Amino acid sequence: MRRRALPALALTGALLAALLSFAPRPVRAGTGDVALAVIVSPSSKLTNISVADLRRVFESERLTDPDGNRLIALNHPPKSVDRVGFDEVVLGMDAERVGQFWIDRKIRGGSGPPRTVESLATLRRVVEKLPGAIGYIRPGQLSNEVRAIRVDGKLPEDADYPVRFKP
Helix, strand or coil, rough: CCHHHHHHHHHHHHHHHHHCEEEEEEEECCCCCEEEEEEEECCCCCCCCCCHHHHHHCCCCCCEEECCCCCCECCCCCCHHHHHHHHHHCCCCHHHHHHHHHHHHCCCCCCCCCCEECCCHHHHHHHHCCCCCCECHHHHCCCCCCCEEEECCCCCCCCCCCECCCC
């Protein structure tokens, strides 16, 4: 029995080390960096989310907002600049690793990836109308349809806002 447990333990350790190497890396505000506002419906009671919970939502884990609605992550198209930046900062994975993550999840019978929304206008409309919907856009793209929430107590205009990347 001990002989069978050692390879499994070694594999588990290797997988854990690989996952830890992809830990989210926040970027400090500076020239050339891009902040992504995390958005919800104006009627949502959600006002703050931690980076850890944001990661969990975008890995399709079941979390709820203060209204009791399941948080539903909405993503930008794969390989778009904002999606790649978001995945690197929040998920701690590059585009290739994100693809591998979802393939592995599917093989293991887990939940699928967040829905992809092709246009900014559609993303804002869906977030506004769908209870529990959560997405991300650049602060200059905010409108009356959506509201930015704090991430780890910070808003996109704060110097130490955690959802920033360098394109």
